Amino acid sequence: MLPLIKVGLPESNKLMPMLEQVLYSGMLAEGEPVYEFERQFARHFGLDRAVAMSSGTAALHAALVLAGVAAGDEVITTSMTAEPTNVVILQIGAIPVFADVDISSGNLDPADIAQKITKKTRAIVVVHYAGIPVRLAEIAEIAQRHGIPLIEDCAHALGARYNDKGIGCVGDFAIFSFQAIKHMTTIDGGVLTFKDESLLRAAKKFRWFGLEKGIPRTEVDITSVGYKYNMHNVAATIGLAQLDVIDNVISRHQANGHFFDEHISSISGLSVPTFDATALPSYWLYTVFSDDFADIEKRLAEVGVAANKLHRPNHYHSIFKPYAGELPQLEKYYQRMIHVPCGWWVTDDDREKIVDALKRG
Ligand SMILES: Cc1ncc(COP(=O)(O)O)c(C=O)c1O
Structure with missing residues (x-):
């Protein structure tokens, strides 16, 4: 995987x-x-x-x-x-x-x-x-x-x-x-x-x-x-x-991130994060938005790629409940998002495979 x-x-x-x-x-x-x-x-x-x-x-x-x-x-x-x-x-x-x-x-x-x-x-x-x-x-x-x-x-x-x-x-x-x-x-x-x-x-x-x-x-x-x-x-x-090696690591995260920015944003039903024009992300994870994140998880698992939400909004934890308040945008974001691999270990073939699997979703 x-x-x-x-x-x-x-x-x-x-x-x-x-x-x-x-x-x-x-x-x-x-x-x-x-x-x-x-x-x-x-x-x-x-x-x-x-x-x-x-x-x-x-x-x-x-x-x-x-x-x-x-x-x-x-x-x-x-x-x-x-x-x-x-x-x-x-x-x-x-x-x-x-x-x-x-x-x-x-x-x-x-x-x-x-x-x-x-x-x-x-x-x-x-x-x-x-x-x-x-x-x-x-x-x-x-x-x-x-x-x-x-x-x-x-x-x-x-x-x-x-x-x-x-x-x-x-x-x-x-x-x-x-x-x-x-x-x-x-x-x-x-x-x-x-x-x-x-x-x-x-x-x-x-x-x-x-x-x-x-x-x-x-x-x-x-x-x-x-x-x-x-x-x-x-x-x-x-x-x-x-x-001594970190620049290569970060550039590979960024190259994969730019590839996904270009190729995932054009897939019908999917969208990708937006950010300020003056920002250059370092793409620790890549986030994809859809109406059915579970379908993305399943499609990617079928081709041997792990994808998940990774984090839990902190206000869901008991210790933060007293401070939770209403966060309607976060709820929508969390419902629609899933992370896909984007790091230095993702090869050109891997990223093509990810985009192909998403296209079939
Ligand atoms: C967003 C964020 N902040 C802070 C931390 C804390 O860093 P560390 O695990 O080095 O204490 C982490 C890492 O787990 C993190 O992901």
Whole structure:
């Protein structure tokens, strides 16, 4: 079966010598490989800075806290995402306020974000779902007009671009995830980036119990609580190996995505996501809309291709029910959508096969 998602790692003859070197270096915790990964990652994706963390979830937690979100504050967010985006809001004791989505992309609808802003709104979290940039220009304008920090969850969107800049450059904060099945993995890991350089010290303390590295342990003073959210040298080494091959991986996702944009949109009864003209998605997944998603799933299974919805709108979970509200566009989107494989493992033959099967549906 051609899988919907797949773990990608560099060739073993490249990765294993690097791993062997770091594993027996005697330096496993956060050290120079982590700092080198941060420098290279930021340079590669055009970010001002990168603070490496143990996961995308840890980076999101840091982003929310550094944005000033505390217990009782409201955070405008999307339900159409993987659960970590919203579980972390609850972990802080803040209140997720779900805005509705744009039916043609599954991404947050700027107009509904504007409607959901109250005096208690402390941050807006957007998710570039499936690798498609949200309507960032409009959303950033709303956030700025109200003086509310904008956090971009780029977990699905590594390598996407907006206004010819790397994704993650518009919001006040952005996070990336290197969990197993993302464009790039460090097994588990994440990056936090942000515009305000003066937050760098606080971000680094946040990922290490509140301790400041470089000050002797017998003298250092913890003044605010931090977590054990650091990336370690082994994960960073895998990340460094990935950075050498990531452009090829992302371009293949994009080439397959463009192929589907062209060939699926013309099939009667089907439609595909739309996005801003200034956006270049990174197509982590490819989303197809129809009146009968189960038929698509069946047709593709018949030719050995996995397709499914992958995520569950978060407000369907019991823990989010108290915050659910009405999300009519999301309900329609979720009813009509299905994801099909689009990643680096999808060959020219595979993508032809997918389009042919969809034509027969
Ligand atoms: C949209 C989204 N946000 C956040 C995360 C959290 O990332 P991680 O698994 O690295 O903690 C994920 C990944 O699972 C995700 O898909």
